[in-house]
Amino acid sequence: MTLLDVSGLCVRYGRIEALHDVGLQVREGEIATVLGANGAGKSTLLRTVLGAVRPDAGEITFAQQAITTLSIMQRVACGIVLVPEGRRIAISMTIEENLLLGAHRRSDRQVVRMEIDNLYDRFPNLAARRHGLAAGLSGGEQQMLAIGRAMLARPRLLMLDEPSLGLSPLFVQRLFDLIVEINRNGTTILLVEQNTAQALRVATCATVLELGRVVMSGDAATLTNHPYLQAAYLGHGQT
């Protein structure tokens, strides 16, 4: 089933056309990735799906419901969650408080507790410092916390905006392992990345944006072997 269906999306910031007639479908249960260079419009696309940016044209449907005119809060209630670029955790709050914030809409406190404890089991560094300020965490740990917090909202669609940006190779690996695990546990993922090789490795389908337009889309395995993508994004061609 198609979970997210974006069609004919146009977004302008004054005279800049950030998205032009962009279409994208994400099927329930898959990892879809959006690739492209700086300024291609990737963040704008995610922010428009979330409702933080109003499109000038286009339709967005989520789980068969038209959501184009819904507010951010209404979309979050539908199950759409965004982890923005730069993580945006509350650095003046403790790790535990950040996680509880992610679960603030839920009333099943015991299950929330169990999910937080599972996260601590997976990331002992977060557990050891649960009552310390999130500001004290490394960039990689902050990203894990940001994703953990987002998952506590029980999203149906988790959107991640360049989660690997600025992380050490070790954390990049752990991050992509976490993304795969979250997906295997049933959450659909829309992943924006500049780490093209890693994103194509975990994704089922991909869309390539250039200057606000879709220049290519298809299943990830086919795109990985496409000469244009190899040359322009995977560094296997002539420069």
Ligand SMILES: Nc1ncnc2c1ncn2[C@@H]1O[C@H](COP(=O)(O)OP(=O)(O)OP(=O)(O)O)[C@@H](O)[C@H]1O
């Ligand atoms: N709030 C804004 N006001 C004006 N122009 C903007 C705004 N946000 C983005 N833009 C412009 O829209 C275009 C697309 O930007 P966007 O951030 O969506 O691209 P991106 O692919 O996510 O790039 P990056 O990886 O650098 O975040 C760029 O030309 C950018 O300068």
